[in-house]
Amino acid sequence: MKLKALFIAIATLSAGYAAAADPAKIDWDAVPVKTVTLFYPGQSSLEWLTSKAHKGASKVKAGQACVSCHDGANEEKELGDKLVKAGPLEPMPVAGKNGWVDLHVQAAYDDKNAYMRFQWKTQNPFPGTEHQYLRFDGKEWKVYGFPKLDKVVQEGKQPGIYEDRMTVMLDDGKVENFGKQGCWLTCHDGERDMPNQFTKEEVQANALLQAVKRNDVRKYLPISRTDPADWKTGKSLDEINQAKADGKFVELMQWRAHRSHAVGMTDDGYVLEWRNSDAGTNMFAGNADGKTHQPKFMWDAAKTGYKSITADQLRKGEHFLIREKNAVPFDPNAGWKEGDMIPDYVTSRVDAKGSAADNNAISSWKDGLWTYVLVRPLGLTNPDDKALKEGGVYNVGFAVHDDNITTRGHFVSFNKTLGLGAKADIEAVKLK
Template identity: 75%
Template sequence: MKTSALALTLATLCVGTASAADPATIDWSKVPAVTVPMFYPGQSSYEWLRSPAHKGGDKRVAAGRSCVSCHDEEGAEKDLGATLVKAGRLEPSPVAGKNGHVDLAVQAAYDTRNAYLRFQWKTANPYPGIEHPYLRFDGKEWKVHGYPKLDKVVQDGKQPGIYEDRMSVMIDDGKVPNFAQQGCWLTCHEGERDMPGQTGKEEAAANSLLAAIKKNDVRKYLPSTRTDPADWRTGKSLDEIAKIKAEGGFVDLIQWRAHRSHAVGMADDGYVLEYRNFDQGKNMFGSNADAKTHAPKFMWDEKKVGYKSITTDQLRKGDHFLIPEQNAVPFDPNAGWKEGDMIPDYFVSRQNAKDSAADNNAIASWKDGMWTVVLIRPLGLANADDKSLKDGGIYNVGFAVHDDNITTRGHHVSFVRTLGLGVAADIQAVRLP
């Protein structure tokens, strides 16, 4: 799979001005690369880190020690991943063949307008993970087809594993207590999806904080938003949370998605505070399922692409993105649908993306088993839901990679690193001429 011409064109149009580099032409051979080891974390949560099960680490964590103050030996992440990926106390649902360790190559550059973060990693599969779940016609109605590998329906063999690859970055500017020490573990808690004590909709609906923010499940959150940092049920008031946000006590979360953002040369923009939120505005992706009928909203434009749907034998044979402004038309329920016809469960649209949620661009390619992704982040953002990257700034960053048709905690994660724009750090961004 070569770099999407669409993604290159869009990224160049958005940032390729006299004062900004064209990310497609940056000479990355002149930018130092840092290898960041990533490992499979299993169900190692914020609560687990602080429990006696952490075997002495709980006291060090409680004292504010960093993860790497203990796990500092050569190959520590590889050893952790090899242990945690197997069935055991932190992995009740092992995925067959899942690798415990991935090396992530990271490079960083910036100019007067943007920061450019380049990532490279080998995928577990011999194909790019650009597919996402589908809507499949069973002869009577449309139903979701394909789920992440950690889901029981996949592990029981009732559904195939279909999910997009992802690359994520968390950014803290020093205002989130303990992020520099423990990174993304501050956001990972019991009660969340695929974690111990996963919360049902009824229990979530009975929680006053989740009801106030109109959510029916538990997702990433920061301990500062709970009266008991280790219990998701004990949420602070919305006024208290708003104050934490106004003081910058949130973590920025940028996610490049191989299906839901890659198709239009973007990466989504969000943040973690009382929940895993998206930034103000509108994302580049949306549900393609009608809320009442579950039938698709869009189908492929047969006049443009030669087909209105695909079948399972066409999976992973070409790009199956559904983009309303390019290759899609409104769904026609009378188009002669047959059992087995499939249409993507999500559509992707750059035109729909708006406001702070549309800040980030990205270009990506997959070749010889390796993704290369360049995130393009504007400098000096003043939005209330963004961390502002600036020349001379130093930031705490954590990375995650999802591949092998998996989501939630089935990813690979890093310990915290520092990112410096023109100043010394673990990853030092080079100023472009």
């Protein structure tokens, strides 16, 4: 199955690359492939890594790299197969979930952009392009479908529906220990689906989270807390802003199989005191009206042949709601029936603006394999971006969310290095 969104993305991207390589025409056969094994980490937070339960705690506290111990040829596979099962680090195992996945990575660049190509096999025989829906129950529109770590899915009260995702975390050496401990530097107790998960009252009592207007706890760096081991503490906004100005944040680029894939983009964010989006407007937005709880948009039946779908149509087509292509304002008097479903998110390339819209993508799924090319401009000067440049070497971490899951239910890598015309684990080739 090749998705039509691929061709939309190619047409859109190619039009803007007169002075750069056409990402759809790069000869990837001429670019070296690096295979990176990603593994399931369970609830192995930074706090767990420094606890007595972890044999290597003293080395982590001393700032040593994870791979100083975990250096076996099959280390990631063995860890993943162990951690994905019920145990001290997995209280909510997902039935049948794989413990690891091989990610094939290639990199290239020219005078304008860096290009990173990723390929990985999905556990399911279909692409994970479906995401949560708004379903009419005969009276109200309610969210339908949740990630597989959620209790309502594990108890059989809701189906597991969540998009596939591929993430790149990147740092230029300014974040202490990221080059040694990678994404674990951002993973903490108290976050969603982690030990001692936050409560609403705790978040409301946290001055930092209230100052940045957040209502939950997500990835953050230890530098943002007065006690690095306790999310409930927090530095002042002035200190956070200074850390950001000093580049002490981690770049976070996420490709989403539902919310960015269809419009040929990759979202752009960063991690400091929270998992933030870059300034501007993302390519996706919630489709539920905050006051009426009804959808804001529905499919344009004149273009798609339908205004909604039902559960039996899931994974039998491309169910993207794209504002400028196949959506119209929601009509509450359109004869809705129980079971009618409309996507919970609407996407738009046109609406994406500012630093949040820096990254493009070309992606497709065929024969059980996702192929995704991240297109990242060189030399970005936005205060929420890490600038890529020729000769630079960067610390990178990769993650893949597969099989209807989110938060910590992903596969992750140990830290790697990316070099643009420089020696590194993954060396980007200069395009001619």
